[in-house]
Amino acid sequence: MSAATTGPRALFRRLPVVHQLRQSVGLQRAMLVIGLVITGIFVLTAAFAPLLAPYGFAQLRDEDGSFGAQQAPNSKHLLGTTVGGFDVLSRVIWGTQTAFLVIVVAVILSIFVGVFLGLISGYIGGWLDRVLVVIADAVYAFPSLLLAIIAAIAISGGQSSFWGGIFAAALSITVVFIPQYLRVIRAETLRIKAEAYVESAKVIGSSTGRIMFRHVFRNATRTLPLIFTLNASEAILTLAGLGFLGFGIEPTSAAEWGYDLNKSISDVTSGIWWTSVFPGAAIVLVVLGITLVGESLNDLADPRLRTKRRAGTGPALTAETSAVPGGSLADVPNIDGLEGRA
Template sequence: MPLSGRKKTDALASLALQSQLGEEIRFRDRLRRLARENKTAVVSAALILVMALAAVFAPLLTPYGEKDMDLLNRLSPPSAAHLLGTDEGGRDVLARLLYGARISLLVGVVPALLSLLLGALLGVIAGYRGGWADALIMRAADITLAFPSMLLTMVVMYALGGGIGNVFLTLTLVNWANVARVVRAQTLQLKNSEFAESARITGVPSRVIMRRHILPNCLPTLLVLFTLNIPASILTESSLSFLGLGVQPPYASWGLMINTGRQYLFNAPWLCFVPGAAIMLIVLAFNFLGNGLMDVLDPRQQKS
């Protein structure tokens, strides 16, 4: 190779590396800006952290288990012994709320993460490869998005049956399509950029370009999608459990707690109010955090 050609190749490789490093620096700067300017997002993140820690350390925060029954104290109002009262089986509502947070947060995070990984993989393949791969993946996404998400979730859950594993699988299959479409759109823009072109000129394989150059530049958008998909999954799981299609007794789930508590709505309103308030708070917190991340990470929101 002529010297000038070698220098040009080295310069292009350096350009690809500098572009990637520049994106990482801008990503960190935007997160610092979020912490500095958006107090609502910071408070929301703190609330999510507190709820997650409370769920993890539930055995240390309450002497009762989620399944411990005391029929002599059934439907007891909030008291010193039971801060949030007891349910129809004499089980401590605070204990079930904390243990139920484990399931609700797990059902929010795991399907959101799985759908993110699946959607990102298929989206970058569709956008970068094009051709039949793009057509096949996008038609599958179009079919998935053609149905209302809640209706599709209920149909799949009815076919598979209840249980937390089936909830994970169903929510992943329902939510991947949105992620794939967004990542495909970004990949179509990024694959013709200078750093991707320089990587191709230097002989970098396509799979390496997708993994090292395309996907890292999609991370800000993926982070926003992940944060916004979590509350959607929590709400869907709560609805499924309320309908008897999600987590099954005797395990605690916030949606299941509302379902069993609605029979005692007038004489024991705390059975519905407490888990309902928890769902409202965690969903609002994730949405505020996701909106805050979108404000600082979405290039369209940046001032020129």
């Protein structure tokens, strides 16, 4: 095997999003690139929030004195101040960090629990499968936001500190996401369990655990990057909904876009637009970026759509093909002479 197929560059090209980016063309590539750029800005802003934010998320004054409530955008506060006297720009930037941490914790917990239960349910089957499916369907039947509110109240009483609030919100969202992963992985496991290589592994005496986690797991989890992106955008909306309804993180513990939108409701009727526009735009842009990535990966995962796009980019290739073995008709020498001999 050559170094070109096993080196770091080849491994980089096989990464999920990089591989799909190389496959994409036209509008699909544009959607994926735009989504990746928006998502990348979101991630970088969350990582460098302490350096980018001019003030703290709960800061009300500086060396010149109090900020003042509902100040219009100016040189000191580029996006103005809220009704509580917080700097809007700082709250928006710090809010990216809160949203990112909740997404990471919620989706990772959902993946671990949902994938494990899906493997067990699909491979072992029997009464355990029926019980897990019934529980997943019962949880899935509840409205996701209502279920997250109930879980948030049960976990932390609806209000908490920074890490306590993040884990409470993440666990609330995890309860909503676990049935989705369970159903997807269970369906893939049922399909893969009937494949010939799984039957061969059973014949040669491989243990159940080895078959599940070496053969079935590796093939059943190929759609996880796609599900991850779709659930990440849903996690943002669920977190914002919890904060908007007053079940999120306390404003003195962390910045949260949903809470800021809730406090800006009365400002809208008074003509004070900046306290609601910027947190709302942050939610819309982040969800848009992650959704564009997820939808692009979903389309590129369908070989039929990918083949149509590639065929549309090079129609001349089809015209050059021929049914004559070994090449086109032009490559056959002295066709007239052959016909005369016949």
